[in-house]
Amino acid sequence: MVEYLKKVKELMQSFEEAEVLHISRGLNKKADGLSKLASVAFDHLAKDVKVETLSQPSIAEGVVTSVEVQEESWMTPILLYLREGVVPENKQEAQRLRIRALQ
Incomplete structure (x- = not known):
C-alpha cells in the first residue's frame, strides 16, 4: 500500500488543486466491500463492488536491495x-x- 500511496502523491502533483478525503466504511459500501475482499469470498459483494482480477500489479515493483x-x-x-x-x-x-x- 505504501507504493500506491507514493504513486498517488506523485500523480497529485500534476494537478493545480487536489484533495483527499477520508470516508468511513460505514458511509461507503464499496470501500467496505473492498476492505473485506482479502478475508472472505466475494460472491455476495457483487451488488456493491465490481471485482476485477489483475494479472500484474498496477504499479511497478520496487527494487529489493x-x-x-x-x-x-x-x-x-x-x-x-x-x-x-x-x-x-x-x-x-x-x-x-x-x-x-x-x-
Whole structure:
C-alpha cells in the first residue's frame, strides 16, 4: 500500500488543486466491500463492488536491495536458523528463536 500511496502523491502533483478525503466504511459500501475482499469470498459483494482480477500489479515493483552484515548482530541466530536450521542447545532459547523467526 505504501507504493500506491507514493504513486498517488506523485500523480497529485500534476494537478493545480487536489484533495483527499477520508470516508468511513460505514458511509461507503464499496470501500467496505473492498476492505473485506482479502478475508472472505466475494460472491455476495457483487451488488456493491465490481471485482476485477489483475494479472500484474498496477504499479511497478520496487527494487529489493540485499544487505550483508560482516559482524554478528541480533539477526544472526535467526538467519542461521532459517538458512541452516541451527538452534541453540538451550530448549527455551531455541523455542524463543523459532517464535522470533516466525515473526
